[in-house]
Amino acid sequence: MGLTKMKASDPAPELDRVIHEPVRLRIMSLLAGVDTADFAFLRTALGLSKGNLSVHAARLEVSGYIEITKTFEGKLPKTRYRMTQPGRRALERYWESLDAIRGALNGHE
Amino acid sequence: MVSPTPDSSTNIRTDAEQLGKLARTVSQERSIHAAVGMGFGLAVVTTLYFASKYAGNAVRAGAPLPAGISVGVIAICTVAIIWMCTSSYSRWIERVASRLGSVGGYVDGTAESAGWRRGVGVAVSIGFAVSVPIHVGLSTMEVLPVELSLPISAMYVAPFVAGISIATRNPALFVFPLTYGACAAASVAGYTAGFPAWFRPMETALAMGASVISTLLAGLCMRLYTLKRMRRLSRRGFKI
Secondary structure (H helix, E strand, O other), rough: OOOOOOOOOOOOOOOOOHHHHHHHHHHHHHHOOOOOHHHHHHHHHOOOOHHOOOOOHHHHHOOEEEEEEEEOOOOOOEEEEEHHHHHHHHHHHHHHHHHHHHHHHHHHH | OOOOOOOHHHHHHHHHHHHEEEEHHHHHHHHHHHHHHHHHHHHHHHHHHHHHHHHHHHHHHHHHHHHHHHHHHHHHHHHHHHHHOOOOHHHOOOOOOHHHHHHOOOOOOOOOOOOOHHHHHHHHHHHHHHHHHHHHHHHHHHOHHHHHHHHHHHHHHHHHHHHHHOOOOHHHHHHHHHHHHHHHHHOOOOOOOOOHHOOOOHHHHHHHHHHHHHHHHHHHHHHHHHHHHHHHHHHOOOOO
C-alpha cells in the first residue's frame, strides 16, 4: 500500500502478529540475510536463551515462515534454520504495512 | 492493532536490515578457509623443499637411511600435492575451517560477486601464475640472489592475495599482504642481515607462516567483532 494513497478514512493495515513480536522479527531479519544458520549462531548473534529461541522459531515454523532441519553430526544434534519464500514475502509485507502506518501517523501530525 | 511511533518504526527497519547485512557478512567470510588452505599448502611445500635438500646431502654423504627417510617424506608430500587437487581435499579444508571458524555457530550464505570483482581475481591469478615460474627460474639460474627472494616474491604474492581479497569480498584476507609486505620491508631494511646464513632460505617460508597466522587471527577477530555488533544491535533495537 503506497503511503501517499492512504487516506485518513482508510482502515489502517494490520501488522502480521507472528512477525511483529520482537524476538521473531530479529530471527526473521537475520535469516533474511543468509541461506542457513544453525541454532548456536542464532543464539549467539541475537543474544537469546535456548528456550526463547526454540519457542519463537517453532512459532515461525508453524506459520511456514522458516524451515527447521534437525540432523546429527556424530552424536551432536544440529538444528539449522532457513527462511522460506512465504517467509520472505511476509517480511516484505510486514515492512510495507509498517511504512503505511508510519505514513498515516505522519499525515495526522 | 499495534501502532508504532513513526521514529521507532524507522529505527526498527534500519536495525533489521543492518542485522541481515551483518549476518550476510559473517556467512560470506572465507578468510579462515583461505588461511587454512594456504597454511596446509605452505607446510607441504616447505617440507618438500627441506626433504629434497636433505635427501641430496644424504646421498652425497653416502648415508642410506637418512636418504631413504627423505625420499619417503618427498613421496608423502607428492601424494599430498596430488590430493590437494581433489574434491576430497576441498571437503577436508571445509571441515577443518568450519571447526576453526564456526565460533559462535555456523552460518551459510551465497557470495554474490560483481563482474569487475571476478575480473580482478582473474587478473591477479594470471599475474601470479606468470610470476612464480619466472622467479623460480631466475633463482635456479642464480640470477636472483637468495637474499632478495622474500622482497621479490612480495612483489607478486602481496598483490595476488590483495586481489583475491577484493574478488571474494574477504577484508580479513588483506592482513596477509600487509604482513608479508612488512616482512619483506624488514628484510630489505636489513633487519634480518645479522641472522645466520641457514636462515635465509627459510625467510620466505617464515614470512608466509606469519602471514597465514595473522590472517587466521584477523578472520577470527572480525567474526567475533561482527557477532558482538549483532548482539548489541539485537538487544538495543526491536522495541516497538
